[in-house]
Amino acid sequence: MDHVVVVGAGLAGVRSVESLRGRGYEGRITLLGEERHRPYDRPPLSKAVLLGTSDDSFVDTDLAALRADFRPGVAAKSLREGVVETTEGDLPYEGLVIATGSEPIRLPGEGPQLVLRTLDDAHVLRAALVPGARVVVVGAGWIGAEVATAARKAGCVVTVIEAAATPLSHAIGEMGARTLPWYEGVDLRLDTMVSEVVEGGVELVGGEFVPAHVVVSGIGARPVLEWLADADIDLHNGVVTDEHLRTSLPGVVAVGDCANWWSRRFQTRMRVEHWDTALNSPDVAAATLLGEKAVYDPVPYFWSEQFGHMLQYAGYHPAGGRVVYREGPKWSAVWLTSEDRITAVLAADRPRDLVQGRRLIEAGARLDVERLVDPDVTLRDC
Numbered sequence: 384m385d386h387v388v389v390v391g392a393g394l395a396g397v398r399s400v401e402s403l404r405g406r407g408y409e410g411r412i413t414l415l416g417e418e419r420h421r422p423y424d425r426p427p428l429s430k431a432v433l434l435g436t437s438d439d440s441f442v443d444t445d446l447a448a449l450r451a452d453f454r455p456g457v458a459a460k461s462l463r464e465g466v467v468e469t470t471e472g473d474l475p476y477e478g479l480v481i482a483t484g485s486e487p488i489r490l491p492g493e494g495p496q497l498v499l500r501t502l503d504d505a506h507v508l509r510a511a512l513v514p515g516a517r518v519v520v521v522g523a524g525w526i527g528a529e530v531a532t533a534a535r536k537a538g539c540v541v542t543v544i545e546a547a548a549t550p551l552s553h554a555i556g557e558m559g560a561r562t563l564p565w566y567e568g569v570d571l572r573l574d575t576m577v578s579e580v581v582e583g584g585v586e587l588v589g590g591e592f593v594p595a596h597v598v599v600s601g602i603g604a605r606p607v608l609e610w611l612a613d614a615d616i617d618l619h620n621g622v623v624t625d626e627h628l629r630t631s632l633p634g635v636v637a638v639g640d641c642a643n644w645w646s647r648r649f650q651t652r653m654r655v656e657h658w659d660t661a662l663n664s665p666d667v668a669a670a671t672l673l674g675e676k677a678v679y680d681p682v683p684y685f686w687s688e689q690f691g692h693m694l695q696y697a698g699y700h701p702a703g704g705r706v707v708y709r710e711g712p713k714w715s716a717v718w719l720t721s722e723d724r725i726t727a728v729l730a731a732d733r734p735r736d737l738v739q740g741r742r743l744i745e746a747g748a749r750l751d752v753e754r755l756v757d758p759d760v761t762l763r764d765c
């Protein structure tokens with residue numbers, strides 16, 4: 384294999400380059416990045432960059448030393464077997480890594496709305512978060528909660544509008560209610576739907592108008608797939624892969640936010656928009672491209688820093704699973720199967736529960752529920 388093309392220069396794209404070289408691949412690598420920036424990490428955008436304690440979050444890597452032909456500002460437009468069509472002409476490949484990530488979903492309406500996905504988005508939003516500004520954040524998910532944190536800290540008048548009955552309901556269900564006290568000083572409106580963004584604010588279903596100087600939508604993201612629309616490749620909520628991250632096209636793998644892989648551990652398909660996936664899936668994909676046997680079978684991991692709290696989640700829980708709450712000012716929750724095997728853990732300012740829980744999930748451990756409800760008993764001893 385003489386030439387690998389990596390499409391997407393986010394974390395997963397860069398890690399693909401590093402992994403290919405780390406595994407001894409000596410051929411050409413071309414890294415295409417639609418953005419004009421060199422690769423950067425996104426988690427700090429809604430934290431340090433928005434809070435003003437950092438201006439950027441560039442990934443600490445040396446693309447020149449890795450002998451990668453990095454082409455910023457060049458996008459893939461379509462794919463046919465063996466050729467990526469780019470904004471700067473055709474690029475033949477022998478191996479291809481799809482690492483195009485995901486993009487924010489926007490609200491309907493003609494009024495101005497901001498999103499937070501790129502470094503440029505973060506700079507625009509940071510400049511708008513001035514004391515006294517009326518900020519409406521739509522969505523109390525991970526991004527919405529972190530934006531509300533920064534806006535409150537900047538002295539803005541913050542309203543968060545959430546369609547569900549609790550914050551974070553999409554990700555952690557009823558446990559999201561445990562974060563309600565954190566919203567002190569924020570006008571949090573639950574069970575409330577925005578119908579559209581209009582000039583000067585948002586209109587709610589039912590007709591109420593909520594005024595705002597700044598509207599930020601944090602209502603979720605979708606995988607970036609448009610450029611693959613005419614390609615003969617399986618797409619379903621992302622680029623469909625097997626457990627080796629191999630797509631339906633020969634010599635093509637997918638990684639990071641845009642990959643929908645088969646999880647051997649959880650016996651289900653997974654597409655996970657988490658930094659940890661972008662960090663670790665590329666090494667398996669690189670091995671697969673190089674003909675080595677490797678399986679991507681993680682216990683997915685995510686963290687969020689919101690309202691002065693560290694929230695961490697590891698694992699996977701299907702809807703309706705049983706959840707056990709470990710009460711306290713620093714609390715956690717554990718999801719169990721019908722056989723009392725731990726399948727997911729959520730920890731609020733209890734990093735030890737997260738670390739131990741993740742290991743227990745990896746081991747497929749059964750826990751004693753009576754001990755589990757006592758937060759003074761370490762998870763390892765349950």
Ligand code: FAD
Nearest residue numbers: 391393394395417425426458459484639640656657658661
């Ligand atoms: P991306 O980072 O989306 O990178 C994909 C790149 O591909 C982009 O630069 C895009 O421009 C480029 N691209 C797209 N289409 C094309 C094309 N056709 N041609 C060329 N290039 C293309 N996760 C956590 O676990 N914890 C957190 O606290 C956390 N915080 C976050 C905060 C923010 C604001 C955001 C946006 C995400 C956060 N995440 C967090 C999620 C995490 O950052 C993502 O899971 C991770 O960035 C995914 O990396 P990726 O490389 O797969 O995709």
